[in-house]
Amino acid sequence: RIEARLDGRDWLMxxxxxxxxxSYAWLAGMVRLLPAAFAGKPRTAAWLERVRARPAVAQALALSRSADPAASWSVGPEINRWG
Known part of the structure; x- marks a missing residue:
């Protein structure tokens, strides 16, 4: 849906x-978990880069306690806590 929504525009609305x-907050980390879902979606990939490049977004990401905030979505040993 996002790929279609971005047809002819830079931003979702x-x-x-x-x-x-x-949407970025959800999707930025999902690229690693479900890479096949993002394959062949050039508008979505470009949009993710545009959002990441926004000064306020870049500043917020720089404040993260993690060197790689998107990795917070990656499955690790703590996944067992959630069933």
Whole structure:
């Protein structure tokens, strides 16, 4: 759906906003968990890069306690806690 939504536009709702931030927060880490779901989606990949390049997003990511915030979505030993 995002790939289609980005056809002819840079941002999900036409201008950068909360829809982009909220969607980015979910999707940035999912690329590692489900890479096949993102294959062949050049508009989505470009959009992820545009969001990441926003000064406020880059600043927020730099404040992360993790050197690689997207890796927080990666499955690790703690996954067993959630069943």
């Amino acid at each position: 036409g201008t950068f906003g909360i829809a982009d931030l909220e």
